[in-house]
Amino acid sequence: MRVIVLGAGVVGAATAYYLARDGHQITLVDRNAGPAREASFANGGQLSYSYVAPLADAGVWAKLAPWLLSSTSPVRFRPQLDPAQWRWCLQFLAACRSSRSAETSRHLLRLGHASRRLMRALLVQEPALDFAYANTGKLVIHRDAASLAGARRQVDFQSRLTGGDDFRQQVLDSAACVAIEPALARLRRKIVGGVYTPSEDTADCHRFSVGLVDRVRAASAENHCLFDTEIVGLQVARGEIVGVHTSQGPLQGDAYVLASGSDSPRLARPLGVRLPIYPLKGYSLTAPITDPGAAPTLSVTDFQRKLVFARIGGQLRAAGIADIVAHDRAIDQRRMATLVAEARALFPRAVDYRHVEAWAGLRPATPSGRPILGATAYRRLWLNVGHGALGFTLALASGRAVADLIGGQAPFVSLEGLTLPDAGK
């Protein structure tokens, strides 16, 4: 089958990879000069298979005031004259219920754990894939007892869902956190404890995506990557997609996968397919580690500050912030300064904070935090969109499942709760 994959972020790259492995003929289209130059470029680098609880949770109601008023809070809302933003925010608030977030966690955990299994298989099948992969384990630190108690409840909930030892999580006190991550020593009195998950990984999402796309190209001379190519729109006739308009001319295939990140709703809207996706703008800093003893070796998440840290090769990556602003990837220097100050407060000697690479990207977020996968009302059009804060983590399972569907098979993992119309809302 000739499959056109629309978008070469990590999600499009993983989908194209599995489709190529299945023997399909792939055309991958992206407006950038290479793969993963947008949200997938310098993200947190966390493969958070077990840490999937969505932002939309009952706890949000107590945090709304600081989100609206504080200029340094990790989440910020700046109202725009954009009905899509208001619609998204109302749907987000409607999803802030314990029952809804528990249901979302259950679906995301299934997909996350499936991704981890696929990652393990991929490391064996593609030993030359070079993307700074490390099975670091993840430590999520908490600064107050109520928050740690909530984390303990989440750990209990997840252990009932998964069972088995593969995804074991441990709740630790502050001394035990410092014992497994000595770079936290000076914070011993500021944190009350943490959750340690040995099965979590870190890696470079950009290099991972580039590696997958290289393998798509290598799989067949019939596979093509059209970079520097704008997708203008999808062409419909008699209830099915019959082509794509691009800046390089029309393209025809037997199947089309929409994997265009935050831009997906704009491409789907003319077809009457409403995708509840809005960009959540985030920031990262990357810098060479100057004092290895002062930088974390585990992947560390500061739960209250919503900040993640990972060693990627010899560099420290810190990422966070979720601004509900607009489709604007420009770096707001004040927000970047907030990230630098927060990172410096945790690991002051790890890097030279005067010389960091600053980056901003748009998480393609649904209100509930669930991606939207699979079929649409249009024959030949498939979705792999809306991965929000977990696109790197979930890309392999999402890509494999969508490739299964296109090949006419049942997906290898259940997509319950992750398809239209239920997903996303």
Ligand SMILES: Cc1cc2nc3c(=O)[nH]c(=O)nc-3n(C[C@H](O)[C@H](O)[C@H](O)COP(=O)(O)OP(=O)(O)OC[C@H]3O[C@@H](n4cnc5c(N)ncnc54)[C@H](O)[C@@H]3O)c2cc1C
């Ligand atoms: C600060 C930050 C930290 C993050 N940390 C993590 C993390 O630690 N772990 C994790 O799992 N996830 C993380 N994420 C989320 C993750 O980065 C995203 O979920 C993921 O990158 C989304 O991938 P995607 O392929 O859907 O979108 P993108 O990477 O944005 O890819 C979409 C592609 O479509 C192309 N495209 C769109 N429209 C068009 C058009 N009209 N014509 C041509 N091309 C088009 C774009 O050029 C782009 O390459 C983070 C995100 C941010 C912003």
